[in-house]
Amino acid sequence: MSGIETFVQRRSDKELVSATILEGMAATDLLVVENEWRAERSSVMQELLSAGVARPNWPESLHWDWSRKVPELQLLASTGFGIVCEKRWQGVMITKSAGYFTRLEPDKGKPLLYVDYLEVAPWNWVIPQINRDGLYKTVGSTLFWRAVQQSEEEGFHGRVGLHALPQAEPFYEKVCRMRPLGRDASKQNLLYFELTRQQAAGFLKMGESK
Amino acid sequence: MTDNAKRSGPSREWLLHIADLEDACPSVSVGGMACDFDLLPAASEAQRVFGRLIELARRKKNLTVEQLAVKADIDLEDLVEIENEEPIVPQVRTVFQLAHALELPAGRLMEVAGLAKARPEVNQAALKFAARSESTAKLTREEKEALDEFVKVLIEVSDGG
Numbered sequence: 001m002s003g004i005e006t007f008v009q010r011r012s013d014k015e016l017v018s019a020t021i022l023e024g025m026a027a028t029d030l031l032v033v034e035n036e037w038r039a040e041r042s043s044v045m046q047e048l049l050s051a052g053v054a055r056p057n058w059p060e061s062l063h064w065d066w067s068r069k070v071p072e073l074q075l076l077a078s079t080g081f082g083i084v085c086e087k088r089w090q091g092v093m094i095t096k097s098a099g100y101f102t103r104l105e106p107d108k109g110k111p112l113l114y115v116d117y118l119e120v121a122p123w124n125w126v127i128p129q130i131n132r133d134g135l136y137k138t139v140g141s142t143l144f145w146r147a148v149q150q151s152e153e154e155g156f157h158g159r160v161g162l163h164a165l166p167q168a169e170p171f172y173e174k175v176c177r178m179r180p181l182g183r184d185a186s187k188q189n190l191l192y193f194e195l196t197r198q199q200a201a202g203f204l205k206m207g208e209s210k
Numbered sequence: 211m212t213d214n215a216k217r218s219g220p221s222r223e224w225l226l227h228i229a230d231l232e233d234a235c236p237s238v239s240v241g242g243m244a245c246d247f248d249l250l251p252a253a254s255e256a257q258r259v260f261g262r263l264i265e266l267a268r269r270k271k272n273l274t275v276e277q278l279a280v281k282a283d284i285d286l287e288d289l290v291e292i293e294n295e296e297p298i299v300p301q302v303r304t305v306f307q308l309a310h311a312l313e314l315p316a317g318r319l320m321e322v323a324g325l326a327k328a329r330p331e332v333n334q335a336a337l338k339f340a341a342r343s344e345s346t347a348k349l350t351r352e353e354k355e356a357l358d359e360f361v362k363v364l365i366e367v368s369d370g371g
Contacts, residue, residue, distance in 0.1 A: 004217050004218065004219045005218065005219060006218075006219025006220060006225075007219070007222065007225055008225075009225060009226070009229045014229070016222060016225060016226075021219060038287075041287065042285070042286055042287055045286060045287060045290055046276065046286060049274070049275055049276060049286075049290075050276075055294060059237070059239075060237070060239055060241075061239040061241065091238075093240075115240050116240070117240055117241065118238060118239065118240040119238065119239050119240070120238055125236070125237075126236035126237075134236065137229045137232050138225050138228055138229050138232065139238075140232075140238030141225075141228040141229075141231075141232060141238075142219065142220060142225070143238075144238075145219075145220050145224075162240045163240065163241065164239070164240055164241075165237070165239040165240065165241050167237040167239065168235075168237040168238050168239045168240065170234065170235040170237075171232070171235035171236075171237060171238050174231065174234065174235055175228065175231045175232060175235050190241065204220075204224075206224055206227050206228060207221065207223035207224040207225075207226060207227030207228070208221075208223060208224075
């Protein structure tokens with residue numbers, strides 16, 4: 001597996017900690033992820049139950065089982081990415097580089113990179129109801145940054161599309177600067193977002209001094 | 211796989227900027243593939259009825275979700291998924307263990323869970339039960355009646371073979 005050196009921000013002291021973006025995850029890697037994350041998800045669930053938090057307010061991906069995504073990862077156009085920090089998988093993303101096309105002008109009809117799955121480790125979740133602050137920030141954003149990079153490498157000029165779960169809609173609109181294009185009946189009514197090439201350029205340049 | 215040896219990640223400035231923005235939007239979950247995989251379809255009627263039946267039977271015994279998971283020796287996650295009426299077919303062992311812990315006939319519970327072909331009497335009782343029960347913190351008189359009636363049918367069908 002090839003890697004790109006990066007950092008993630010530790011929430012407790014805002015320090016940037018060394019991490020690696022890995023590309024080319026294999027099926028066995030997803031099984032390791034599921035093994036590591038399952039125990040933490042179970043703890044989260046127990047804390048939510050003990051605190052009496054209503055189920056609609058639980059993290060929407062609490063029931064995901066990453067080992068079930070193995071067949072998808074084996075498709076030719078799929079690529080698995082992960083961020084590893086302190087020897088643990090902090091976040092995972094699966095992208096597809098074929099079969100998805102831009103809905104927005106001016107590149108309408110041209111191919112884009114589709115983010116099929118993206119999630120951070122349960123110990124990075126912020127759940128105020130049970131006083132969970134999350135260990136690391138910037139994991140999800142860095143994975144999305146990698147998706148934009150991959151889109152450029154594929155010749156898609158940074159165009160990215162995805163269906164966000166409801167709790168994540170603000171992240172893709174406000175942080176990633178994507179444009180919501182309506183709910184998709186074929187995808188459980190999830191909101192579909194797209195990043196144009198212009199928005200992609202702006203996203204990659206965020207934080208640069210003017 | 212591609213050769214990333216000379217590539218670098220996002221700049222420190224970018225990371226610090228994005229870290230501030232993330233404060234207002236902590237969730238990042240994307241799940242398009244869940245739909246492709248049918249991992250997030252609406253629960254079937256059988257799954258809804260099974261989930262509701264387990265929840266009411268548990269509450270009738272004054273057990274918390276955690277206590278029932280321990281008593282039945284099943285994963286807490288599995289039990290929560292069942293009671294949450296999520297569209298996941300439970301494992302045979304899980305249903306068997308729940309039947310034992312809740313003193314329900316295992317064979318009929320398999321039918322309610324969609325793991326075995328349901329007899330017409332079970333189907334009819336399940337539909338009636340689904341129409342009468344609502345998820346609330348405390349078992350209401352109507353829910354207790356609905357539960358008792360459903361369990362009675364399950365036992366009678368079991369006895370009758």
